[in-house]
Amino acid sequence: MALRVFKFGGTCIGDPRGRAGAAGHCRKAVEAGDGLVVVVSAMGRSGDPYATDTLLALAGSSPPAERDLVLCCGEVISAVVMAETLRQAGIPSEALAGWDAGIVTDGHPSVPDIECVETGPIRETLSRGACAVVAGFQGRARDGRITTLGRGGSDTTAMALGAALGADEVVLFKNVEAVFTADPALVPSASRIERISAEDLRQMSWQGAKVVHPRAAELAIESGIPIEVRSHETGALVTRVEPFVIRSGRYVTGVAAGSPVWQFSVDGTGRVPREFHASVFGMVAAEGVSMDMFTVFGASAVFTVPADDAERVRRILSVGGLRWSDTGPCVKVSIVGAGMHGLRGVMARFSASLRDAGIDMLQTVDSHATISALVPLESRDLALSALHAEFVEK
Numbered sequence: 430m431a432l433r434v435f436k437f438g439g440t441c442i443g444d445p446r447g448r449a450g451a452a453g454h455c456r457k458a459v460e461a462g463d464g465l466v467v468v469v470s471a472m473g474r475s476g477d478p479y480a481t482d483t484l485l486a487l488a489g490s491s492p493p494a495e496r497d498l499v500l501c502c503g504e505v506i507s508a509v510v511m512a513e514t515l516r517q518a519g520i521p522s523e524a525l526a527g528w529d530a531g532i533v534t535d536g537h538p539s540v541p542d543i544e545c546v547e548t549g550p551i552r553e554t555l556s557r558g559a560c561a562v563v564a565g566f567q568g569r570a571r572d573g574r575i576t577t578l579g580r581g582g583s584d585t586t587a588m589a590l591g592a593a594l595g596a597d598e599v600v601l602f603k604n605v606e607a608v609f610t611a612d613p614a615l616v617p618s619a620s621r622i623e624r625i626s627a628e629d630l631r632q633m634s635w636q637g638a639k640v641v642h643p644r645a646a647e648l649a650i651e652s653g654i655p656i657e658v659r660s661h662e663t664g665a666l667v668t669r670v671e672p673f674v675i676r677s678g679r680y681v682t683g684v685a686a687g688s689p690v691w692q693f694s695v696d697g698t699g700r701v702p703r704e705f706h707a708s709v710f711g712m713v714a715a716e717g718v719s720m721d722m723f724t725v726f727g728a729s730a731v732f733t734v735p736a737d738d739a740e741r742v743r744r745i746l747s748v749g750g751l752r753w754s755d756t757g758p759c760v761k762v763s764i765v766g767a768g769m770h771g772l773r774g775v776m777a778r779f780s781a782s783l784r785d786a787g788i789d790m791l792q793t794v795d796s797h798a799t800i801s802a803l804v805p806l807e808s809r810d811l812a813l814s815a816l817h818a819e820f821v822e823k
Contacts, residue, residue, distance in 0.1 A: 431597040432555075433458055435470040435527060436565065436587035439480060439503075440604045441661040442511060443473035454664055455560065459520055464555050466594065467522075468565045468587040471503025471513050479503045481566075497567075497577045501526070504583070512562040525550065527586065528569035530561065536570030540579035542644070543568060543586075545595035563590065575650040581642030588645040592652035599649075600657045601641065602775065606637040607667035608633075608640045608658060610683035610821045615810050618822060622683065625657070626670050626765050629658060629682040632798045636685040636763040646670065680768035681820035686809050690721065691739040691757030692791060697728035706730055712749055718742055720777035721805060722761065722794050731792060731802065735760065759791060762812045763801040764820050770797040778819055786815040 475482035501504040512524035531547030554561040565583025591599040611619035633648035656670035697705035718738045724731040746753045792803040
């Protein structure tokens with residue numbers, strides 16, 4: 430008997446028709462004799478009664494621990510409703526909150542990671558011949574606090590359960606056509622990726638693609654369990670994520686853009702560089718602001734922060750008596766592909782394609798699988814199209 434983990438996003442099960450479709454996918458697995466664990470997100474989109482954004486608005490400025498308590502409700506409601514839907518479809522099912530399913534988090538106050546999964550409760554449910562319907566996006570820290578896993582956390586829940594239970598595969602049902610080489614809404618020439626390595630998917634996700642949460646891709650890399658992204662509407666396989674995929678003749682898998690940011694340049698002339706850098710970065714980090722694209726040279730430091738945090742950083746630097754300037758809004762655009770590691774001339778082509786499009790690079794950063802540039806936000810779509818044409822379409 431195979432064990433499968435199915436995950437349904439909030440828009441997939443936001444109405445009776447969507448839940449009936451999800452039950453149909455589950456019925457096929459059960460009729461094939463497979464054991465089944467179902468992970469669900471909060472139902473619907475912002476404005477719908479139980480959607481995450483709706484609950485977040487209700488929580489207002491509540492302390493983080495209380496916000497987590499409120500946000501968990503959406504997935505718990507989904508689990509109960511989905512379990513009842515499955516029972517009505519003739520599939521024995523039991524609803525479990527994330528903590529009841531044995532999901533233990535590290536309790537980090539920002540976005541915690543799953544520390545481990547105590548599989549006893551789910552195995553007991555499966556031993557009774559029932560489908561375990563688990564509320565995604567949540568768990569419990571060792572000290573008993575309920576915690577949430579951040580946007581897209583239900584993908585991570587599904588993959589973590591699959592890894593802990595030794596599942597044969599994890600299937601993510603989504604209202605998307607596929608994983609694409611770029612966001613089709615921004616780059617009309619984007620094409621479907623039928624097979625992608627977990628590493629490239631992870632990098633695409635971290636750089637701004639939103640189909641699969643990057644931590645879910647990381648768990649796929651660690652566990653070796655394949656992920657399938659399927660259309661909720663038809664059940665058809667649209668993209669298969671595997672531990673390793675060789676893409677013959679192409680070393681860049683796709684392009685992506687992040688969320689709007691502001692770039693800060695801080696001048697520490699006359700200061701000891703190492704002391705200055707540590708002071709600046711420590712000052713911003715102490716306020717819980719996430720930084721990216723760090724560059725240091727001499728007694729100067731350049732970094733980016735999310736646009737929503739820009740005003741707070743301005744205040745932090747001013748109170749600290751530092752000389753600074755900012756530029757924005759900006760966005761990081763990236764090419765992604767583990768296959769380009771060690772190849773010569775990639776950065777030259779990258780910069781030339783942006784130059785030919787009339788776009789200035791404000792800052793660059795790279796890794797073994799990505800090359801990124803900071804560009805003005807208004808140049809985002811043009812930059813993505815230029816990079817896509819240069820590295821994906823040729």
